[in-house]
Amino acid sequence: MKFVYNVEGGDFTNAGSSSSEVKKMMKQLGVASDIIKHTVVALYEAEVNIVAHAYSGTITVDIDENRIHLKLEDKGPGIPNIDQAMQKGYSTASSKVREMGFGAGMGLPNMKSNADVLTVNSEVGKGTTVEITNYFSK
DSSP states (O other): OEEEEEEETTOTTSTTHHHHHHHHHHHHTTOOHHHHHHHHHHHHHHHHHHHHHOSEEEEEEEEOSSEEEEEEEEESSOOSOHHHHTSTTOOOOOHHHHHTTOOSSOHHHHHHHTOSEEEEEEETTTEEEEEEEEESOO
């Protein structure tokens, strides 16, 4: 099964709606609750990063009997130093985003700790692609 969601930058009202949809879908499919939790945490963090940092983005969800694969592609400023961005507490969020309670610098580290496989590719001035894969059995 494959689904695509569109995400608008700056739309904090709907931030997390794709994550909620994926959670419902995984529950209906009978996926183990710990896999659902890890997947939804990683997806939520990635989705909020699009909202907080990019102009727009898409989330492609691909689920089969063995795994869920999430591909988040955004059009935005990109990440100049991915290794630095992976450090807990490092953030480039604006003061406005921080005042709303986002941008604590935990997005990428939380994605990494909740994904079986995490890949981050970025081109400054163009955007970022994040891929998250979680397997249903290990």
